[in-house]
Amino acid sequence: MKARLTLVTLAAWLLIGVGVKHVRYGDASVLGIVTAEANLADFAQRQGWQVAERIVLGTDNRYATLILKKAECPAPLAVMLLDSSDSVKEIFERAVKGDLTYVEAGVPHATPPMAKLWLHNSLATLLAPFGGAAAFPIVAVAPSSAAGEGACSLGVIGRWPELTAVRRTS
Amino acid sequence: MPIVLTRGAVAALLLVGGCLNGMISQAESNWRTEGAVTLMQFFGFGFFVPFSIYVAMKLVNEAGDALPRRALGLAAFVYAGLILAPSSLVSWLSVAAFAAWIAVHAPLKPRIGALLFLALALVMIWTSAGVKLFIDRVTAFDAWILQHMLMMLSFDIERNGNLVTAASGHNVVILLDCATLKRLPLGLLSCFSASLLSGRLMPARPLLGSLALLALGLTALNAVRLTLLSLSPHAYELIHGDIGKSLYDAIETLVVIWIGFSLGESRLAKPLPAVVRTA
Numbered sequence: 203m204k205a206r207l208t209l210v211t212l213a214a215w216l217l218i219g220v221g222v223k224h225v226r227y228g229d230a231s232v233l234g235i236v237t238a239e240a241n242l243a244d245f246a247q248r249q250g251w252q253v254a255e256r257i258v259l260g261t262d263n264r265y266a267t268l269i270l271k272k273a274e275c276p277a278p279l280a281v282m283l284l285d286s287s288d289s290v291k292e293i294f295e296r297a298v299k300g301d302l303t304y305v306e307a308g309v310p311h312a313t314p315p316m317a318k319l320w321l322h323n324s325l326a327t328l329l330a331p332f333g334g335a336a337a338f339p340i341v342a343v344a345p346s347s348a349a350g351e352g353a354c355s356l357g358v359i360g361r362w363p364e365l366t367a368v369r370r371t372s
Numbered sequence: 373m374p375i376v377l378t379r380g381a382v383a384a385l386l387l388v389g390g391c392l393n394g395m396i397s398q399a400e401s402n403w404r405t406e407g408a409v410t411l412m413q414f415f416g417f418g419f420f421v422p423f424s425i426y427v428a429m430k431l432v433n434e435a436g437d438a439l440p441r442r443a444l445g446l447a448a449f450v451y452a453g454l455i456l457a458p459s460s461l462v463s464w465l466s467v468a469a470f471a472a473w474i475a476v477h478a479p480l481k482p483r484i485g486a487l488l489f490l491a492l493a494l495v496m497i498w499t500s501a502g503v504k505l506f507i508d509r510v511t512a513f514d515a516w517i518l519q520h521m522l523m524m525l526s527f528d529i530e531r532n533g534n535l536v537t538a539a540s541g542h543n544v545v546i547l548l549d550c551a552t553l554k555r556l557p558l559g560l561l562s563c564f565s566a567s568l569l570s571g572r573l574m575p576a577r578p579l580l581g582s583l584a585l586l587a588l589g590l591t592a593l594n595a596v597r598l599t600l601l602s603l604s605p606h607a608y609e610l611i612h613g614d615i616g617k618s619l620y621d622a623i624e625t626l627v628v629i630w631i632g633f634s635l636g637e638s639r640l641a642k643p644l645p646a647v648v649r650t651a
Contacts, residue, residue: 212385
């Protein structure tokens with residue numbers, strides 16, 4: 203009797219645990235990078251930029267580059283979200299011939315601050331179930347001048363944290 | 373028919389449940405991107421994860437009632453509560469902590485099972501989070517090997533970080549999922565698990581030597597695969613596609629499990645002492 207009760211309790215515990223995680227991970231929007239990309243595209247469109255092309259590497263939308271165009275600006279912008287992985291940054295750097303800026307939490311950097319990002323995102327992942335901090339992917343922008351102010355830039359860099367803040371998935 | 377449930381069995385079931393909870397994040401992600409099952413993958417987990425869990429569970433179950441009753445109850449209560457948090461990473465950390473607690477309190481045979489659970493949890497934490505801290509070096513390592521393999525075939529090869537470019541203009545970028553240092557720990561753990569199935573344990577030095585040789589072999593196997601898929605876009609499609617991937621997983625699995633079984637059957641391996649039942 204006691205053994206049966208233990209088994210039933212264990213089965214219920216397992217179902218609740220798996221169910222709670224299914225609720226959290228089952229929603230595709232928790233794929234942080236996808237949400238961040240949608241937010242960024244929406245923000246760019248409100249600044250008058252149109253998404254001319256979306257280049258995807260891989261099958262799960264993790265490595266998407268947005269090519270943005272604006273009628274009055276001669277050169278298109280390229281934006282890529284790196285999440286906590288920078289294993290595709292060489293491709294982006296090569297495609298834009300090295301003229302790019304990395305923006306993390308609204309702050310521009312010449313090279314992506316991956317260790318800081320890893321620490322921040324790992325903490326956000328751990329604290330997420332307890333209402334913890336949001337995480338920010340790194341945004342690679344080309345040309346580098348596009349990260350600043352001006353009619354042909356993406357503008358208001360200080361607002362980027364709220365645009366790219368995402369929940370963590372693992 | 374009465375069911376007999378020892379403390380060892382409860383601990384083993386709790387650890388298996390914790391592992392299943394830890395696997396949800398990756399399983400959901402894989403479900404969305406690649407579907408549930410291919411030939412050698414089950415929700416994104418190859419053969420190695422369920423196999424290691426099975427061997428570890430078998431060994432922890434051997435504890436019988438040798439674990440201290442009250443302390444186990446308290447540790448299990450805290451652990452079971454933590455597992456309910458909606459985070460797979462928290463689940464793996466909890467499995468690691470609970471397995472470490474069992475390893476301290478259990479006799480030799482179940483202790484090895486608990487250490488297997490601990491190692492599995494650490495490997496899963498490494499593959500899902502830890503490896504990203506070293507992502508540049510981890511992916512550049514395979515790109516460096518690939519560059520030298522292709523140079524042996526006398527191609528004009530250029531490498532920039534994890535991006536390898538042949539003179540023909542065919543680019544190959546090494547991403548984390550293909551990196552040797554991400555895949556290797558699980559292979560080594562499964563080999564060790566397979567060696568334990570015979571109920572025997574190799575002495576530390578020959579065991580570590582064998583695992584080091586296996587690590588070299590698996591690195592070479594991945595290097596050959598990367599070299600072949602770098603030869604042309606057509607070769608890439610073939611080797612990186614479903615059939616090529618399943619074939620590679622099958623070869624890797626067979627090599628790892630066969631070496632593991634051989635180690636367990638080796639003359640150097642000594643039988644693990646049975647747990648003395650006191651009740």
